[in-house]
Amino acid sequence: MGEPSSGTKEKKELNILIVEDEEEHVLIIKDALERSAWSKRIWVCRDGAEALDFLFNRGAYASKTAYPNPDVILLDLRLPKVDGLAVLNQIKADEELRKIPVIVLTASERSEDILEAYRDDVKGYLLKSAFIVSKTGKMDGLLDALLSLG
């Protein structure tokens, strides 16, 4: 079951879905996001099947009010049950969900993964090694900066 957590500094809320199975990485990503100035609701799904249930409002996530479409999806690729690229394919095949920006956060440097994610029009593809050291303090806030580039 995904769990929401709320930031408090701003009134405007941003809904973020993190799809990640490794608990340590979930904590680091949430930690980076929670340093940002904007208010947000963060949901976490621990496998690909759960992420699809969330996005398509099925099963435990049937309520669209309680589980609205996120404003951005941070997607790992190596996921239990349904692989991240399969999740991505289903997102991009849906008229509404395809409008949500997806940023892949992964340890995979495989060309096939990079190319397939690129073909599926992801907004970004970031290797976890770029920010997983955020606990050292060196890169606090990297993720929120990256999310706002333009």
Place this chain on the structure above:
Amino acid sequence: MLTSALEKLDFKVLGTAKDGEDAVAKYRALKPDIILVDVALGGLDGIEVTRRIVKEEPSAVVIMLIDESADMPELIVEAVRAGAKGYLRKPLAESEIGKRISGALQRS
């Protein structure tokens, strides 16, 4: 635009480079935590800039920026092989998340 977006988030932009040679020189002089490199950089291309920076500092965080309209996936693969930590497609500011962040920042 990028510089002001980052500064609004309390990031210190140490410098901007006008081309690839300048980027490598600025990296050496400033040693930033993060280097954002336009893949279509003039002079030394973005891949070569990445290669040179990562050769000097293997833990450097180089992230490629690529235009939304560009179709150059092979270049991205090459950039990651050269040591880049990934890519972002520009402009993110026109996306819903970018608009919402900009709105929140303007109100703060």
